Amino acid sequence: MNVILVSSNLVKARTLTLTGTHLALLAGALVFVIIMLVMGLNYLSLRYADKIDSPSLRSLVLSVQQEEHQKNQSYLRDSLNAMAVRMGQMQAQLLRLDSLGERLAELSGIKPQEFLFNQTLGQGGAVSTLPQQDISFEEFNSKMNELSLALSDRTDKMGALDTFLLHDRIKKKTLPTLVPVEARWFTSSFGLRIDPFSGKSAFHEGVDFIAEIGTPVIASAGGVVVYSDYHPEYGNMVDIDHGNDLVSRYAHAARRLVKTGQVVLRGQRIAEVGSTGRSTGPHLHFEIRHRGLPQNPTRFLKSTG
DSSP states (O other), X not given: OEEEEOOTTSSSOEEEEOOHHHHHHHHHHHHHHHHHHHHHHHHHHXXXXXXXXXXXXXXXXXXXXXXXXXHHHHHHHHHHHHHHHHHHHHHHHHHHHHHHHHHHHHHHTOOGGGOOTTSOOOOOOOOOSSOOOOOOHHHHHHHHHHHHHHHHHHHHHHHHHHHHHHHHHHHXXXXXXXXXXXXXXXXXXXXXXXXXXXXXXEEEOSEEEEOOTTOEEEOSSOEEEEEEEEETTTEEEEEEEOSTTEEEEEEEEEEEOOOTTOEEOTTOEEXXXXXXXXXXXXXXXXXXXXXXXXXXXXXXXXXXX
C-alpha cells in the first residue's frame, strides 16, 4: 500500500509504502489499546462504583455481584447436598457396624459392658502448643472419602467374622455335647468290660446312665431322626443324625417320642428311660458314632453328671 503525502511546506510530494507487516502491527497496536482502555474503564467503574452516582452503572455492578453470589450459593448447596448424602451413607454403615459389633460380642461371649458400641468413645488431652489451622473443604472431603472407605472395609471384615462365628456356633450346637438324661452316674463306661450276660470280656460301644423308668431322654444335639424303632438288642432305639457323619444313639427306652425323618432340637424330649431289649435293668444306653464307628461319648459330653 502506497500513501502519498502532499503539503504546501513540502517541495514535492512524499510517498510512504506500507507492507502487510506494518498493517498487522498497526492492527495489533489498535487492539491492545482497546483492551487496555476497556480494562481501565472496568477497574475504575468497580473501584469507584460507590462514588459514582450512576443508576445504570450501579445496577450493572449489583447484577454482576448477585450473579457471582448466586454461583457461590449454588456451589455451596451442591457441596452440602453431596456431603449430606455421604453422611447418611456413613451413618447407615455405622449403625450396621454397631449391630454387627453387638452380635459378635454375643457370639464370642464377650461381656456387653466391655464394648459399648452405641456410645461415644471418651477422648481428650491438653491443647497443643503448635498453631492450629482450619480444615479446607478439599481436606474435609478427602477425610470423608477415606473414612467412608475405611468403614466399608471394616464392615466387610466384620461381616465375614460374623459369618464365621455364627457357623462355628451352629457347628457346636450340632455336636452331641448335652447329657441326654438327668442321672448322677453311669454304670458302664466306653471300652472293654465284662458282659453282664456272657460273663466274658466284650467291648462296650457307649455309656450306660442309671435312671428310673419314665425319666425323660433328651437329644444331645439338634438333628434329624434317622431311626426310631424296636431293635432286637437295643430295644426301643432312636438314632439322630447331626451332620458331618455324626450320629447319636439312645437305646433300651421304654417309649419313643419321635418318628423317623423328624427334625429335633437340642434338648428336645425324644424318649423315656426303660429296660427293653438286651438289658438287665432300667438305664439309658448312649452312643456316638462317626462314619459308623463308635466314639467315646465322654469326649463330647460337657459333663457326666
